[in-house]
Structures are given as C-alpha cells and as structure tokens.
Amino acid sequence: MLDKKEFLQKYRISEQDFEEAKISWEELTAIYENYQSMETTLREIGKDFVDEYLYDIQKAGIHSYRYRTKEPGHLLEKIIRKRRENFQKFDRIDRWNFHKYFTDLIGIRVFFLYREDWIHFHQYITSVFENDPAQYVENRLEDFDEDADHYYIAERPKVYKRAGDSRIYDDQLIEIRSGGIYRSLHYIIKYKGHYVEIQGRTLFEEGWSEIDHDIVYPYFKDDIMLNDFSTLLNRLSGMADEMSSYFRRMKMMRVEEEQEKEHERSV
Template sequence: MSMIQQAEFLSTYNLNSADLKATNLNYEELLNISADFESKKAAYDEIGTGVVKILFKFDAVHAIKYQIQNSEELIANLVAYKLQHPEVILDLTTYEALIENLISIRIIPLFKSDWAKIHDSIVDQFVVIGNMTANVRVEDAATTTKAFTDKGCTLKTQSDGYRSVDYVIKTAPSKKEYKVAVQVRNIFEEGWAEIDHSARYKNKMDSQILNEFSKTLNKLAGGADEMGEFIHGLQSYLEAQETLVQQQQTLVEEQQVELENLRAELAKTKLTEKTSNSSEGMLGKDIIEDLAKTAAAIDGGSVPTETPISAIKTTPEPAQEKASEKAPVKTEEKLIDSTAAATEKTIEEKPKTVKNRTDKPKAVKLKEVKISEEKPKVEMLPVVEDLFGQTRIPDAAPLKPSVTNA
C-alpha cells in the first residue's frame, strides 16, 4: 500500500495541521492504524459479503451498494471521530470497536414507502446497536416523520436536505463481533446524495452557488420522490381493481357453466319422459295385437279393442222373433233340453275379458250365437171312413153304432 503524505492528505480532505493537532494523534500513529486494517481487510470483506447476501433476500430491495473503507478514508474517519470525541483513546487496540462504518452497506428501494418493509426485516434478522436515526428534511410532511417515530427511529433534521435512515448492526460469525453500518434511502434520495457528496462534501467546498443548486436539486428529487409514491399507489390501486374484475368475470363464467348444466339436465329429463311414454304406448299396442292373433287362432274370431259394453247386441233380431212366434210348441222335455244345450254352448263360446298392461279392462264383443229353432215335423196319419160313414184312424176300434129309440 502506498502511504499518502500528510500534506496531500490534509489538502484532499480540506483539513489543516491545527485539526490534526487537536486529535492528539500524530500522523504516524494514523498510518499504523491504517496499515493494521489493511491486513484484516480480507476478513472484513468476507463478513460484509455475507451480510449483503442476507439483505438481498429482503422484500422491496431494489439495489445494494457495499464497500470496505480504504486507507485514506479510514485516516479521515479517525481524525473526524477524535475531533468529536476528544476524550476517547483511539489506537490500534480500540479503533475497530469505535469506528462503526468500517463495513458500509446501502440498501436502495424504488419507493420511500418500501422502507418500512426493509426496516422490519433488519430488526427481525439482526441485532441493532444504539439508536436508529432517521435523517429528514425540514419540508418533510408530518405523516412521513410519524412513520419513522412509529417504528422507533430518532428524528434528525438536516438543513441541507440530506435524508436516510441509519442503522448499526452486529454480526458474529465467530468469537469476534463485527459492526456494519447500514443505510436505507430510495433511488431519488440516493441520486441527490451522490451528486452532493461528489460536488460539495468530498472536497469540503463551501460555495454559495453550489449550495443553492444543491438545494434546488434536492427539491426536485423530493418532488420526483412524491411522484414516484403516487405512481406506486396508483399501480397498487389498479392491480386491486383488475383483480376484482377478474374475480367477477370468473364468477360470471362459473354461473354460466352452471346454468348450461341445468339446461342440459332439464332437456335430458324431458327426453327421458317422452321416450318412456312412447315405449309404454308401443308396448300396450303390441300386447293387444298379440291377444287378437291368439283369439283368431283359437276360433277364427277377432278381438276388437275399446268396444263399449253397451254396443254388444244381446237382443234377438226381428226375423228371429218372428220365427220364434211361428214355431210350434214343443213338448216340455224337449224344450228344456234344447234351452239348456243352447245356454251351455253360449257360455262355452263367450271369450274371457282381456286386461292390458295398465289393468284397465277392455270390453270384448261377444260372439253372436243364433239358436236354431227348426219346425218339428208332424207325421199325418191316414183317415178312413167306416161302413156307417164315420171317420176314424186305421187300426182303431170301430165305433159302436148309436142306439136310437125306435
């Protein structure tokens, strides 16, 4: 490592010999501390890299800047710290515990409101040493500063417009503890701070023109920050509305599908009922036709369907009545036998009533039976006259002559 000369160092960091004398440190002691840190730099770099890997997993982290102090910056920090704390003993054995920004990490979110998420993650994952400081502008709204105090941060107003939230965390991967300085500021605050640091702070320039332009740029950065917050909020609102619309569309589509299913079920039910009624009617027709064929095969007759009982003719035709009136009277025994025979024949020929599938009786026409009543033939015996002039049946005993009184 090339050691910077004292004169060059004082000129670069806008210091003078009186400032160095006030620290009660000579420049050689400062160079020895710087050399000791250079020998330990690799270990510090490994610790810092491990912390960065953890921070990158936090929600809302857009970018991270990480650095280990170089030799010149370390000497400048030692002088500044000793000027602020003249009573503290600063040497090779104490500088690591006293200087908190040997490892510096800056977390950059896009929007200022994302700070709260990062803050919660830092407090949850690391041990925070000392106070958490929120650097704010005089122009910052009360709502902004209240968000910091609600999280336990101490407010510190910066007249030049510098803004950030500063933490010092502790990590101990081994027996030795390391301190890490962590800053959180959004992308607009980071842009202004880098420009201001390069133009004014680094070279300790106190120019009225630079100061005014820096303040103007700070206001523009603040306006851009507020515009970014508005866009961020509008984006969240539009996403919520789009999600709501998609949920409603999904609900409508599900209801349409359910309606189509109900329509299909209704149509299927109607078709089933129609098919059932049609099959039932065809089955009844087939049964009737089979019965008709069976009846025809038995006696050559037919079985007409749905013939009312009142239509069956049971009275004799006029011609039959006339023939019956003219028929001679038979003897009592023959007449009984003839009537019984006719009745028995009628009963045998009367078809049985046929029931269909629905158990509704069908009227069946009775086969008309004509009772034949033929005129009995009467054998006429010859009639002869006897000697006395009287008629008689042959072979009958002759009549006795009548006795007349003389």
C-alpha cells in the first residue's frame, strides 16, 4: 500500500497542494496500482518501437537513442500538479483512463550530434507514420483512438527553440515555440494502443537537461542559486552546440578546398 505521508514528502507536495488537486488518495493509489500492472506491457511496446523504427540509426537520421517508461510516483506527482494547474482539463482523470491523458508514459529520446540534423529525423518519422492534422488529438478522452492497430502521429510535431537561435526550423513542417531555455523536438505517436512520446535533442542539450532534471526540476524550481547554476550550464551547452555547427562547417569548407585543388592539379 502506497503511504501518503512518505509520497508527499518525497515529491515535495504540501498537504495544501494535495487538497487543491481535488482527487482522493484512494483514487491515486488505484491509479498507481493499475499503472504498475501496465508497466511490463509499456516497456515491451517501447522496445518494439525502437527495434522496428530506430534500431537502424542511419536510416532514422540519429546518433543514438534510449527509452524508458514513466516512474509510477512521478505519474502521481504529475496528476496532482496538472489538476492544480488546469483542473478543468484533468478533472475526469481516474484509474481507468489516465493513460489517455498522458502521452509520456512511454518516452523515447533520440539524439543528434548537430542541431541541424533534426530535419533528417523529421523527414524519416513523418514518412513512416501518418501525419494527418485531421487526426491530431484535442480532447484526450473523446479523441482517443481505441484501434490498437492504427499507428499515426497524434499531435502536430513541435520544437521548443532557444531564444536567439538561428533559423534552422521550418514552420511549414513543424510548430515552433520560441523564447524557451532549452531546445527539443517533440513527436507524439499512437502505437499499439498507447502513446509514445519522442523527444529529439543534441548530445550537449541532453547532458544539460539530465542534470537540470536531476537537481532542479520539478521540486527545486524556486531555488534561485540552483536555477542560476542551471542557466549557466544551459548557456554552455548552447554555446557547445553553436561551436559544433561551426566546427562541421569549417571542415566542409576544408574538404571543398581540397577537392578544388585536386581538380586543378588534374586539369
């Protein structure tokens, strides 16, 4: 049996925060237990996805990948947080339908060496899955497709870009959300009856993000000093991405120069 006091303490949720979520501890416990019973199936679905679509990293246009299922306690914390932030949107969530609300129970990360390489993965993933705006989910309950054999992109692909990023994204292909502190691609795929969330980042961006999530997000978001250090590390990772792009561009220039010299010598 999940202990309420220990849970609230672990995830830094006050009793007032819990009350504001307007959901019983009994219902949360039932969600927790139901999710645990689903985890093995979700892990298998995640493995099937990467084996079928991402194992050939060259074909997928990525450097590497990893996948995971959401930790049960984090699911409950997210339910409480979302109900507090937007109760009307999440007021009907329960032990039977929670998997329809959250698209990140199965999460996959794909990584790029260079930020410009996003386009290769985008072209790949939109070629192997239907990407019809008419099928994008708006109402989590009413729009949920019960057909487990229907695989498709369930939301418009989007990218969160850093403030000051150079223009490398095409808003005809992907929704661009600006002004953030991190850069990340997001795709929601309906696969084998469940949502699969794919996030695409550079290796440098992933390094900062993992450290930020381990130390700051979501329980120390109000700690000024930790946020300052995270912001500094974020800037360094952004600079590393910029330098990597310039580094590759210089190499390509050197290769072109050598090819021109070789051509002149052969004439």
